Amino acid sequence: MIDIEKEAARIAEQGECAPRLARDPVNQPMINNWLEALGDEHPGYDGVAPPAMVQVWTMAGLHGQRTLDDPLGQMMTILDEAGYTSVVATNSDQTYHRYLEVGEHLSVTTSLEDVTGPKRTGLGEGWFVTTRSTWWVGDEAVAEMRFRVLKFKPAQKPEPRPEAPKAQAIRPSVNRDTEYFWEGTRQHELRIQRCGGCGLLRHPPGPMCPECGATKPKYLVSDGNGVIYSYVVHHHPQVPGRQTPFVIALVELDEGVRMLGEFDGEPKIGQRVEVVFTKVDDELTMPSWRPRADR
């Protein structure tokens, strides 16, 4: 078991690493390349470097390697060994004490300022590592940077749950009031309850007409066409027999009632849909919705 905080304290105690000299002095061709690439037409960078270039001068280059006493490198190695193998930069705070002139030769020193963790982040559990770098011309500090990275264990993406067998899917509770509906889906009919007294259409069904009080409901068979009135995209919790996310749409049928069902596609309010019937087993056929091309 690696004691990360102890190791961090040890590295921090070393203080600044030895100065690392820039490959080249501040020079106009590199300034011009930078201005050209970034599209910066600032007229002032003639003999003077853009401040935001300060880190460029001391970059390690194409084949660059960290020096052994580089505190960030040391801390990265320790966190790698502790299983925090991924890295992402989170902050860069640069302060420029003055503008740099062509011909000045920079060096940089770095110390470890802070290591905090373990923290739970969106990317996974990790440690924030903060270093402080100072750029020097001779013994004059000309710029500083506080730089923070998150060194983390990539969050395990949850294994997609194996699809539950259809038999385990949630089943509707069928009773005297709803029997006609499920009998209908088995025959690929979308049935809407219609009052035997006043003819009122209603869904979901019930024993007594809310309008006239009659208790002898009948049904009519819908054309199965409608528009999406509203919908939800269900992400959580898991539902037996379903792979999340899935869409449940409230569809306003052309006959006037609204009915819920799963929708296969990218839902849009007002979208034309039609019913499809999916046989689960001999007992159960589920109605759902799919987009319908305008005819």
Add this chain to the structure above:
Amino acid sequence: MRIGDSLPEWHVEATPTFVISTALATRDFQDVHHDRDLAVQRGSKDIFINILTTTGLVQRYVTDWAGPRALVRQVNIRLGAPCFAYDTLKFFGQVVGREQQDLTIEVVGRTAHGDHVTGTVKIEVPA
């Protein structure tokens, strides 16, 4: 240049050429900034802009607005969603502080995936 002043919105098209030429101009040779195959292998959608370029773009956004006589004293940035090749990076900014010649400007750079960079820039403007 007063507190509350907004900077004009600025759009940067992060073409592959832009991502690569800025990475090289800032001497950042990490493969994720110029080699799409390796970037994808490492779990990225595409190559993406490096930090030194983001810092440079934030500086440019402010100096384009403030003029060449403004002196940049500080660029503090927090990094969020990567800015991938083919993204459009949209910059927004506002003056949030002023003490005589010293201005503090808040900057956000946003792609369709979210905030790529949020930060503050401190500049000194001529009297």
